Amino acid sequence: MYRYDEFDRDFVNARVAEFSDQARRRLRGEISEDQFRPLRLMNGVYLQLHAYMLRIAVPYGTLSSRQMRMLAYIARTYDKGYGHFTTRQNLQFNWPALSDIPAVLADLATVEMHAIQTSGNCIRNVTADHFAGAAADEVADPRPYAEILRQWSSVHPEFSYLPRKFKIAVTGAEHDRAAIQVHDIGLHLKKNAAGELGFAVYVGGGQGRTPMIAKKIRDFLPERDLLAYTTAILRVYNLHGRRDNKYKARIKILVHETGTEELTAWVEKEFAELRDTELALPAEDVKKIEAYFAPPALADRPEGWGALAAAQRADEAFSAWVRRNVTPHRHPDYACVTISLKGIGEVPGDATDAQMDAVADIAEELAFDEIRVSHEQNLVLPHVARADLKAVYDRLVAIRLETANAGLVTDIIACPGLDYCALANARSISVAQDISIRLGDQKRQEEIGELKIKISGCINACGHHHVGHIGILGVEKKGDELYQVTLGGSGDEVTSIGDIVGRGFTAAEIGGAIETVVDTYLGLRAAKDETFLQAYRRVGLAPFKEALYGSEAKAA
Amino acid sequence: MAAKFILQVLTANRLGDGEAVWWSADRRWSETLAGSEIAHDADAAAALEAIGKAAHAANLVVDVNLIDVELADGVIVPLRLREKIRAAGPTIRPDLGKQARPAAARAA
Numbered sequence: 244m245y246r247y248d249e250f251d252r253d254f255v256n257a258r259v260a261e262f263s264d265q266a267r268r269r270l271r272g273e274i275s276e277d278q279f280r281p282l283r284l285m286n287g288v289y290l291q292l293h294a295y296m297l298r299i300a301v302p303y304g305t306l307s308s309r310q311m312r313m314l315a316y317i318a319r320t321y322d323k324g325y326g327h328f329t330t331r332q333n334l335q336f337n338w339p340a341l342s343d344i345p346a347v348l349a350d351l352a353t354v355e356m357h358a359i360q361t362s363g364n365c366i367r368n369v370t371a372d373h374f375a376g377a378a379a380d381e382v383a384d385p386r387p388y389a390e391i392l393r394q395w396s397s398v399h400p401e402f403s404y405l406p407r408k409f410k411i412a413v414t415g416a417e418h419d420r421a422a423i424q425v426h427d428i429g430l431h432l433k434k435n436a437a438g439e440l441g442f443a444v445y446v447g448g449g450q451g452r453t454p455m456i457a458k459k460i461r462d463f464l465p466e467r468d469l470l471a472y473t474t475a476i477l478r479v480y481n482l483h484g485r486r487d488n489k490y491k492a493r494i495k496i497l498v499h500e501t502g503t504e505e506l507t508a509w510v511e512k513e514f515a516e517l518r519d520t521e522l523a524l525p526a527e528d529v530k531k532i533e534a535y536f537a538p539p540a541l542a543d544r545p546e547g548w549g550a551l552a553a554a555q556r557a558d559e560a561f562s563a564w565v566r567r568n569v570t571p572h573r574h575p576d577y578a579c580v581t582i583s584l585k586g587i588g589e590v591p592g593d594a595t596d597a598q599m600d601a602v603a604d605i606a607e608e609l610a611f612d613e614i615r616v617s618h619e620q621n622l623v624l625p626h627v628a629r630a631d632l633k634a635v636y637d638r639l640v641a642i643r644l645e646t647a648n649a650g651l652v653t654d655i656i657a658c659p660g661l662d663y664c665a666l667a668n669a670r671s672i673s674v675a676q677d678i679s680i681r682l683g684d685q686k687r688q689e690e691i692g693e694l695k696i697k698i699s700g701c702i703n704a705c706g707h708h709h710v711g712h713i714g715i716l717g718v719e720k721k722g723d724e725l726y727q728v729t730l731g732g733s734g735d736e737v738t739s740i741g742d743i744v745g746r747g748f749t750a751a752e753i754g755g756a757i758e759t760v761v762d763t764y765l766g767l768r769a770a771k772d773e774t775f776l777q778a779y780r781r782v783g784l785a786p787f788k789e790a791l792y793g794s795e796a797k798a799a
Numbered sequence: 800m801a802a803k804f805i806l807q808v809l810t811a812n813r814l815g816d817g818e819a820v821w822w823s824a825d826r827r828w829s830e831t832l833a834g835s836e837i838a839h840d841a842d843a844a845a846a847l848e849a850i851g852k853a854a855h856a857a858n859l860v861v862d863v864n865l866i867d868v869e870l871a872d873g874v875i876v877p878l879r880l881r882e883k884i885r886a887a888g889p890t891i892r893p894d895l896g897k898q899a900r901p902a903a904a905r906a907a
């Protein structure tokens with residue numbers, strides 16, 4: 244795992260001291276809100292409906308047990324005993340007092356964590372595949388490159404006042420679990436025919452008001468050129484990106500308005516000038532960073548196969564959990580475990596301080612001290628011996644985190660929505676809970692199969708509704724909540740933006756409408772293994788419209 | 800005839816801890832919506848707005864807004880769901896926020 248060097252440590256400590264001073268001056272009334280607001284945002288401090296909110300960066304979603312325990316401690320000491328894991332692999336606390344935040348940041352710094360660049364028009368926390376360094380289908384671990392990008396982008400003077408925020412995601416596998424095509428820059432780490440590492444580079448993806456799928460502008464960028472090329476893209480964006488209209492300021496609009504070909508030409512021109520400068524990545528530096536991410540020494544544990552099969556036969560609930568929440572590891576005696584934060588009827592992404600502590604203990608004792616946060620708002624133990632799966636499961640049962648629903652219809656992404664968020668138009672969490680309770684029966688969920696529901700409480704799309712197989716967007720109509728449903732979105736290697744199915748549904752109707760969509764799918768799928776997304780791509784909107792709106796749909 | 804004036808109250812978040820507060824009839828920032836000073840006409844709303852501006856300038860509160868309310872059996876009820884949730888707490892966590900506080904403490 245990456246450890247701070249002296250520079251990182253001094254930098255973070257200096258930032259804590261600086262913000263402590265700024266907060267003190269603000270509380271004394273020496274600086275105004277207008278002066279303070281950009282400063283607090285640079286440190287992840289928002290003002291929400293009920294309180295301030297602190298967003299803490301979890302770089303590329305990787306946490307040690309020690310860090311997780313600190314998050315639990317902060318939840319208990321300064322907040323209300325829980326935290327919320329977000330779709331950006333970050334953690335948010337919903338109730339901190341401004342006067343306590345300097346102390347929180349100081350505590351975080353002791354475990355090499357901070358809240359820098361979790362807000363503002365800068366390069367945000369770089370996200371990565373949550374199975375990075377462990378997945379069986381991975382070419383190479385993408386996190387060293389995410390870390391290189393993090394170091395390069397931290398308070399980068401040229402890129403701290405971009406036209407708008409900027410998000411980068413990296414994946415190292417063909418199957419994209421990091422949704423790279425809906426990021427400002429998406430990097431797909433791969434090997435060329437000669438076996439050398441490099442990246443396919445995607446630019447201009449994004450969600451929000453104007454969802455766009457990124458354009459691939461390079462099929463293979465050599466590893467050494469990562470920073471030169473990224474810098475070239477950022478320069479083009481910084482220079483040409485629109486600053487006159489907030490809604491047109493993201494790079495996706497620039498790509499769209501300029502055209503991919505011309506934009507690529509601009510980038511390549513910048514790149515030609517930058518490629519042999521100090522931005523070229525020396526192989527030794529990459530090696531050094533890679534060493535931090537060296538996988539743990541995984542001893543062969545072949546006894547796990549037999550033990551696991553026996554345990555599964557003896558316990559159907561455990562068996563279901565293995566079916567759903569256990570993913571192949573590149574070492575056959577090991578597995579990646581998804582800890583669902585989507586208990587039936589619970590708040591997606593929330594974990595209590597006690598649960599965080601317990602997960603830290605499990606990770607320390609049975610999973611090589613590593614925890615991941617997924618953009619699907621779950622936790623992951625990337626390295627667990629098959630022989631230890633039952634022990635891990637039993638301990639998850641004790642803290643009620645054993646829900647066997649990874650990738651199923653109740654594994655719902657939901658943003659905080661109107662229950663917390665100052666920008667929201669409608670609630671998201673309550674809708675997720677309603678759907679989860681309706682469809683939560685284990686047999687029925689497994690019968691339905693893979694189906695991703697994603698819910699946002701406003702057009703900012705933090706809940707990724709555009710790329711939900713079923714997407715739900717909350718809007719406000721005449722003072723009431725109204726929910727717009729989209730179908731057929733996807734955030735993987737075949738990214739698509741969902742299609743709006745028709746008029747919206749009220750809060751009372753939306754759960755039933757989603758059940759109708761699911762039942763319609765079950766009725767029309769060609770075979771049991773045709774997933775919702777496959778079926779939708781085959782049949783399109785019409786049958787779903789018909790089921791939802793009946794004669795109204797025909798008349799329209 | 801002029802359109803019916805929609806009743807308004809003044810709300811903000813307290814600077815130090817972000818707690819949602821309302822300007823009360825006894826002329827202080829209160830943690831509860833009940834007992835808020837209600838503007839029944841445009842002049843009264845302007846007066847409330849001035850109070851909000853001054854409190855913002857004095858660094859007591861942030862995010863100051865006049866919000867629309869109605870009276871239901873003498874109880875102040877915000878028109879927008881957003882403001883109803885601010886006045887009570889998250890609908891999905893009845894154990895948190897103002898709704899979780901004992902009524903006595905709430906009235907204090």
Ligand code: SF4
Pocket residue numbers: 658659660661664665666667668699700701702703704705706
């Ligand atoms: S999508 Fe909208 S409501 Fe949801 S968290 Fe983002 S800004 Fe808030």
